[in-house]
Amino acid sequence: MNYRKLGRTELMVSEIGLGCEGFAGHDETLTQKLMNTAEQYGINCLDLYIPNPDLRSRVGQALRGRRKQFVLQAHLCTVFQNGQYERTRDPQAVQNSFEDLLTRLGTDYVDIGMIHYVDSLEDWKAVADGPIMQYAKELQSRGKIRHIGLSSHNPIAALEAVKSGLVDVLMFSINPCYDLQPASEDCFALWDEKNYEHPLVNMDADREALYETCSRLGVGITVMKAFGGGDLLNEKLSPAGKALTPYQCLHYALTRPAVATVLTGAHTVQELTACAKYEDASTTEKDYAAALAALPKISWKGHCMYCGHCAPCPKGIDVAAVMKFLNLTKAQGNIPETVREHYSLLTHAAKECAECGQCQNRCPFEVPVIENMRQAAGLFGK
Numbered sequence: 001m002n003y004r005k006l007g008r009t010e011l012m013v014s015e016i017g018l019g020c021e022g023f024a025g026h027d028e029t030l031t032q033k034l035m036n037t038a039e040q041y042g043i044n045c046l047d048l049y050i051p052n053p054d055l056r057s058r059v060g061q062a063l064r065g066r067r068k069q070f071v072l073q074a075h076l077c078t079v080f081q082n083g084q085y086e087r088t089r090d091p092q093a094v095q096n097s098f099e100d101l102l103t104r105l106g107t108d109y110v111d112i113g114m115i116h117y118v119d120s121l122e123d124w125k126a127v128a129d130g131p132i133m134q135y136a137k138e139l140q141s142r143g144k145i146r147h148i149g150l151s152s153h154n155p156i157a158a159l160e161a162v163k164s165g166l167v168d169v170l171m172f173s174i175n176p177c178y179d180l181q182p183a184s185e186d187c188f189a190l191w192d193e194k195n196y197e198h199p200l201v202n203m204d205a206d207r208e209a210l211y212e213t214c215s216r217l218g219v220g221i222t223v224m225k226a227f228g229g230g231d232l233l234n235e236k237l238s239p240a241g242k243a244l245t246p247y248q249c250l251h252y253a254l255t256r257p258a259v260a261t262v263l264t265g266a267h268t269v270q271e272l273t274a275c276a277k278y279e280d281a282s283t284t285e286k287d288y289a290a291a292l293a294a295l296p297k298i299s300w301k302g303h304c305m306y307c308g309h310c311a312p313c314p315k316g317i318d319v320a321a322v323m324k325f326l327n328l329t330k331a332q333g334n335i336p337e338t339v340r341e342h343y344s345l346l347t348h349a350a351k352e353c354a355e356c357g358q359c360q361n362r363c364p365f366e367v368p369v370i371e372n373m374r375q376a377a378g379l380f381g382k
C-alpha cells in the first residue's frame with residue numbers, strides 16, 4: 001500500500017481508504033471481516049459519517065486493540081433520528097452525537113472532525129461564523145479532534161472553506177462525470193440525466209480552481225463517490241454512456257491535485273480486496289486516458305488530465321507533473337513558493353524539451369504539450 005501525506009496535516013493515509021457504507025445494515029461478523037481485510041492490505045483511513053448507534057458500536061468493537069493503526073475521519077453534524085441518518089446544525093444535537101461517537105468507538109479522539117455536508121455558501125457562512133465551528137475548534141483545543149475537515153459536493157462552497165484557513169481536510173466527490181458538471185447546491189443534479197443530454201466539454205472551472213487551491217494551500221482531499229455510487233461501473237447506468245473499470249476510477253481520483261486517499265464504499269470483503277489490489281495493478285490497467293477519450297457524451301479536448309499516457313519522453317521529462325505545476329501557477333497568477341520548490345526537484349525540466357512531438361501524438365486529449373513546455377520553461381526559468 002502506498003501512503004500519502006494528507007495536505008498540511010502530519011497524517012499519512014493509505015491511497016485506498018474505507019467508507020462506512022459497507023458497515024451499514026450488516027452484522028458484527030462482516031464489520032470485523034472488513035476491518036481485518038483493511039488491516040491486511042494496509043488500508044488505514046476510515047470514514048464514519050453514518051451515525052447509526054449500532055454501527056458505531058460495531059466499529060468500536062472492531063477497532064479494539066488496533067485504534068492507533070487507523071486514521072479516523074468522523075463526522076460532526078450527523079445524528080440518528082427516527083431510525084435514520086440526518087444532518088443537523090443544532091449545536092446541542094451535534095455535541096450529543098459526537099460524545100456518543102467517542103463512547104461507542106471506545107476512543108478519546110478522532111483524527112479528523114469532518115463538518116458534514118456543506119453544499120451552499122450560505123450554509124458555509126453559518127457554519128464558519130456560528131456555533132458549529134466554535135465547537136469544532138473547542139474539540140480541537142481539547143485534543144478530541146486533531147484536525148477540522150469539511151465535506152461537500154459543491155466546489156464553490158468548498159473553495160470558500162478551503163480559502164478561509166479554517167479547515168485542513170476536504171472530503172469531496174470526485175469522478176470523471178462530476179468533474180464536468182457546473183457547481184450546484186443540489187448534489188442530485190450531478191447525476192440527473194437531463195444534465196448529460198448535451199455533450200459536456202472540459203473540466204468545470206470551479207472544480208479545477210478548487211483542486212488547485214487545495215494543492216497550493218495544503219488542504220488534503222479525501223475522495224467520496226469515486227465510482228458515482230457504482231453507476232460509473234455499469235454501462236447501462238453510467239451517465240457518460242460507457243462503463244469505466246474500478247481501477248480507472250480510482251486512478252482518476254488519485255491523479256487529481258491534492259488528493260490523498262479515495263474512500264471506497266466497499267460492501268463486501270471481495271469488493272474491498274478488489275479495490276486494495278489497485279496497488280498491484282499494471283499501468284495499463286490503471287490508465288483511464290483512452291477510456292475517457294472514448295466516452296460518447298464527454299470531451300476533455302485540449303485539457304491535461306495528468307493521466308501520464310504521453311510517457312515516456314525521450315528527454316525524461318515528467319510531462320504530467322510539469323503540466324500540473326504549470327496549471328497551478330496559471331491559476332494563481334504567480335508562482336507559489338511550494339510549486340517552485342517542487343518544480344526544482346524534477347529530474348528533468350521543461351527547458352530540456354526537444355519538441356519531438358512524441359507526447360503530443362500519444363495524448364488522447366490533444367493537449368498542445370510543446371507549447372505548454374515552452375510556457376513552463378519561460379515561467380520557471382528552466
Ligand code: SF4
Binds near residue numbers: 307310
Ligand atoms: S499531456 Fe495528455 S497524455 Fe500527457 S498527462 Fe496530459 S492529458 Fe495525459
Ligand code: SF4
Binds near residue numbers: 355
Ligand atoms: S515534445 Fe518535449 S516533452 Fe514531449 S516527448 Fe518530446 S521532448 Fe518530451
